[in-house]
Amino acid sequence: MNPALYDLRGLKCPLPVMKTRRKLAAMASGTLILVDTSDPMAVIDMPHFCNEDGHELVETEKTESGHRFLIRKR
Helix, strand or coil, rough: CCCCCCCCCCCCCCCHHHHHHHHHCCCCCCEEEEEEEECCCCHHHHHHHHHHHHHHHEEECCCCCCEEEEEEEC
């Protein structure tokens, strides 16, 4: 099953984390989501968010416009 792509490019801190938290709250445990961001702070904020909320940060990838995070909901 391919993870859902959640495009948050163009949003500044703290919106990418806030919107990802809200989106994950509506998803089943174990579900994968790909989050695209362009905010340079997201590379710090997303791992911290996953650690704090108990989600698994499966992969982080540098993209042309920022970063892409593969997250598995706890």
